[in-house]
Amino acid sequence: xxxxxxxxxxxxxxxxxxxxxxxxxxxxxxxxxxxxxxxxxxxxxxxxxxxxxxxxxxxxxxxxxxxxxxxxxxxxxxxxxxxxxxxxxxxxxxxxxxxxxxxxxxxxxxxxxxxxxxxxxxxxxxxxxxxxxxxxxxxxxxxxxxxxxxxxxxxxxxxxxxxxxxxxxxxxxxxxxxxxxxxxxxxxxxxxxxxxxxxxxxxxxxxxxxxxxxxxxxxxxxxxxxxxxxxxxxxxxxxxxxxxxxxxxxxxxxxxxxxxxxxxxxxxxxxxxxxxxxxxxxxxxxxxxxxxxxxxxxxxxxxxxxxxxxxxxxxxxxxxxxxxxxxxxxxxxxxxxxxxxxxxxxxxxxxxxxxxxxxxxxxxxxxxx
Amino acid sequence: xxxxxxxxxxxxxxxxxxxxxxxxxxxxxxxxxxxxxxxxxxxxxxxxxxxxxxxxxxxxxxxxxxxxxxxxxxxxxxxxxxxxxxxxxxxxxxxxxxxxxxxxxxxxxxxxxxxxxxxxxxxxxxxxxxxxxxxxxxxxxxxxxxxxxxxxxxxxxxxxxxxxxxxxxxxxxxxxxxxxxxxxxxxxxxxxxxxxxxxxxxxxxxxxxxxxxxxxxxxxxxxxxxxxxxxxxxxxxxxxxxxxxxxxxxxxxxxxxxxxxxxxxxxxxxxxxxxxxxxxxxxxxxxxxxxxxxxxxxxxxxxxxxxxxxxxxxxxxxxxxxxxxxxxxxxxxxxxxxxxxxxxxxxxxxxxxxxxxxxxxxxxxxxxx
Numbered sequence: 001x002x003x004x005x006x007x008x009x010x011x012x013x014x015x016x017x018x019x020x021x022x023x024x025x026x027x028x029x030x031x032x033x034x035x036x037x038x039x040x041x042x043x044x045x046x047x048x049x050x051x052x053x054x055x056x057x058x059x060x061x062x063x064x065x066x067x068x069x070x071x072x073x074x075x076x077x078x079x080x081x082x083x084x085x086x087x088x089x090x091x092x093x094x095x096x097x098x099x100x101x102x103x104x105x106x107x108x109x110x111x112x113x114x115x116x117x118x119x120x121x122x123x124x125x126x127x128x129x130x131x132x133x134x135x136x137x138x139x140x141x142x143x144x145x146x147x148x149x150x151x152x153x154x155x156x157x158x159x160x161x162x163x164x165x166x167x168x169x170x171x172x173x174x175x176x177x178x179x180x181x182x183x184x185x186x187x188x189x190x191x192x193x194x195x196x197x198x199x200x201x202x203x204x205x206x207x208x209x210x211x212x213x214x215x216x217x218x219x220x221x222x223x224x225x226x227x228x229x230x231x232x233x234x235x236x237x238x239x240x241x242x243x244x245x246x247x248x249x250x251x252x253x254x255x256x257x258x259x260x261x262x263x264x265x266x267x268x269x270x271x272x273x274x275x276x277x278x279x280x281x282x283x284x285x286x287x288x289x290x291x292x293x294x295x296x297x298x299x300x301x302x303x304x305x306x307x308x309x310x311x312x313x314x315x316x317x318x319x320x321x322x323x324x325x326x327x328x329x330x331x332x333x334x335x336x337x338x339x340x341x342x343x344x345x346x347x348x349x350x351x352x353x354x355x356x357x358x359x360x361x362x363x364x365x366x367x368x369x
Numbered sequence: 370x371x372x373x374x375x376x377x378x379x380x381x382x383x384x385x386x387x388x389x390x391x392x393x394x395x396x397x398x399x400x401x402x403x404x405x406x407x408x409x410x411x412x413x414x415x416x417x418x419x420x421x422x423x424x425x426x427x428x429x430x431x432x433x434x435x436x437x438x439x440x441x442x443x444x445x446x447x448x449x450x451x452x453x454x455x456x457x458x459x460x461x462x463x464x465x466x467x468x469x470x471x472x473x474x475x476x477x478x479x480x481x482x483x484x485x486x487x488x489x490x491x492x493x494x495x496x497x498x499x500x501x502x503x504x505x506x507x508x509x510x511x512x513x514x515x516x517x518x519x520x521x522x523x524x525x526x527x528x529x530x531x532x533x534x535x536x537x538x539x540x541x542x543x544x545x546x547x548x549x550x551x552x553x554x555x556x557x558x559x560x561x562x563x564x565x566x567x568x569x570x571x572x573x574x575x576x577x578x579x580x581x582x583x584x585x586x587x588x589x590x591x592x593x594x595x596x597x598x599x600x601x602x603x604x605x606x607x608x609x610x611x612x613x614x615x616x617x618x619x620x621x622x623x624x625x626x627x628x629x630x631x632x633x634x635x636x637x638x639x640x641x642x643x644x645x646x647x648x649x650x651x652x653x654x655x656x657x658x659x660x661x662x663x664x665x666x667x668x669x670x671x672x673x674x675x676x677x678x679x680x681x682x683x684x685x686x687x688x689x690x691x692x693x694x695x696x697x698x699x700x701x702x703x704x705x706x707x708x709x710x711x712x713x714x715x716x717x718x719x720x721x722x723x724x725x726x727x728x729x730x731x732x733x734x735x736x737x738x
Contacts, residue, residue, distance in 0.1 A: 013568075014383055026581065027568065027681070046669040049708065050579045072689045078470065078491065080689075101447065101475035106489035108474040120475035122447065187560050191553060198565055199382075199396065210419045212395065300415040312396070320441045320449075339418065 003098040006034045016309035017125040024055030035092050082110035130306050130314040131327040140329050143233045144240035144360045146193035150186040154227050159369040168219045179215035195231035202227050208343035221249035224342040230311045239311045241331050242361050243347035246369045258336045259367045262344045265289040265334040269303050273357040279321020286334040304331040328352040374466040375403045385678035386494040393424030404461050451479035499675050499683040500696040509698050512602045513609035513729045515562035519555040523596050528738040537588045548584035564600035571596050577712035590618035593711040599680045608680045610700050611730050612716035615738045627705045628736045631713045634658040634703040638672050642726040648690020655703040673700040697721040
């Protein structure tokens with residue numbers, strides 16, 4: 001599926017297409033070229049040893065082979081890079097090449113002015129990545145087990161809190177329980193499980209009404225607390241993703257009704273997931289429930305996304321979302337956000353199958369804890 | 370210094386120029402346009418509330434203002450994005466605009482075919498970012514304090530090990546001490562300190578001879594152990610960076626001599642750092658020491674780099690490295706890597722001043738622990 005001539009230049013820490021293709025993890029930029037049946041890696045000299053050991057590519061060259069230091073001295077850093085790439089393409093007899101959409105425009109312009117035809121294409125690798133192998137699904141399950149352990153540690157902590165003047169009290173310290181402390185408990189659980197995490201959300205009250213607000217400060221009784229955890233296994237690099245929303249005390253009827261609507265929307269969306277249904281149809285199922293309940297305007301994001309080497313990847317479960325395939329791993333996470341009342345989101349991680357889906361999320365969905 | 374017309378579209382989690390400029394942290398792509406004295410942010414609708422609260426831009430629009438959903442349905446995701454951008458530029462009367470080098474070529478091509486002139490420029494913001502404000506230096510110091518606490522926890526653990534059949538033995542478990550365990554101790558210290566970290570290196574023996582090998586498995590006596598820690602403060606988003614190399618037992622004379630050469634190279638490089646000296650001159654100082662000691666070929670990376678919102682940023686302390694300015698925060702980290710003997714790297718984090726530098730690194734540099 002990859003075009004016969006395909007060029008990527010990036011850091012594989014950020015660019016998961018590049019990591020997926022090469023299985024070489026490097027913080028600095030390196031080059032991957034597919035030319036016919038050949039695959040070439042070009043790395044900084046300091047990465048040569050590791051690239052030989054870790055990457056799946058056998059033809060590995062270094063920028064030193066193309067005298068990068070001389071070029072740096074003579075032409076400066078930007079031009080040195082494009083000159084090295086230009087020479088490599090020339091050596092390989094390549095005159096036109098496909099690049100991903102996000103290929104840097106400066107480098108594309110330089111190569112074009114050297115006479116190469118550069119054609120941006122929608123990443124064929126992103127498409128490949130969206131259907132997971134059995135091994136990848138095992139890694140995601142392993143990540144999800146850690147994610148659930150972390151979620152359980154957070155919910156258990158919140159469940160054990162006391163209440164004083166409307167604020168949740170940490171039973172350990174007898175001090176108000178803050179979002180930050182719950183987040184630390186989550187992150188320690190993840191680290192002990194071999195995961196790293198960034199951006200964990202523990203958002204209560206008004207913070208929860210912004211879907212990407214990470215949350216800070218004291219957590220309060222009667223308010224919803226959105227807990228969204230998306231760890232990555234450090235060795236295997238695969239993500240998991242889940243969200244639960246909980247409350248202590250007696251949430252208002254308005255909030256409880258929102259919770260039930262989200263749960264219904266999620267159930268409806270989960271119910272239509274299977275091979276051959278589009279991501280947009282799954283999203284429509286969630287939207288339909290909200291529409292009927294009079295909440296449609298409070299649902300301001302898509303219903304889900306693929307999960308793998310990126311926490312957000314294909315397929316898209318929203319408007320324009322593509323046809324689902326067996327082996328997609330996706331989230332189903334409808335939510336409602338009311339600036340006055342608060343926010344609710346419930347998110348499961350599922351593997352798409354021919355006849356439905358396998359839900360990797362086992363923690364219950366009770367609102368009150 | 371920013372061009373009068375400047376356009377960025379990216380996620381500010383990955384693109385620190387965008388975060389620096391807007392102070393709005395978002396995992397999904399959003400747009401920043403500077404047009405004369407005006408600054409415009411365009412975010413997905415779900416981010417509007419948070420963008421209003423958190424960003425420093427007052428003119429905030431959403432893709433919904435440009436009917437993105439309609440466009441998605443009619444033209445698909447790729448074209449919908451460029452059409453929205455096109456409309457915004459048109460509304461603002463912009464016909465030509467500068468973009469950073471790494472602006473996506475697909476989007477540039479689409480805008481060009483809509484008649485806009487798109488000129489990639491070396492990011493002016495990256496240059497701004499390289500000179501830190503007093504506040505930024507405080508954040509980096511705070512991050513470095515956590516980094517040192519983590520380094521100390523690792524060194525203390527290694528110092529307390531027993532030795533059995535050439536392997537370091539964890540005094541707690543009486544089991545062999547693995548790189549992974551030391552890394553967990555480091556990461557727990559960092560989390561408790563409000564930091565996150567990715568890619569921490571604890572590499573012993575042959576692993577240490579590859580500068581980016583994270584290290585795994587049992588640590589051995591008489592071998593060098595490279596510990597490289599680069600945490601980021603979760604709230605403030607600023608990095609620190611430091612490396613120490615330690616050994617237990619009786620390292621070979623060859624390894625000890627390498628250690629001394631690295632320490633000398635670092636001392637020499639630190640000695641020339643001040644405003645008005647170039648990054649290349651600092652690198653040359655380190656190279657000179659290695660040259661004289663007959664080690665030049667084993668020094669396969671640059672001497673250092675700027676540290677801030679990115680762990681690697683300007684200025685570059687290597688070939689082609691620019692003139693240093695007061696307020697640059699840089700690492701000085703020469704290293705030697707011999708596949709047979711092992712690796713040594715010593716890294717300090719310093720603030721460039723008019724007359725020299727302020728070293729933010731206080732942990733000693735003894736090899737044997």
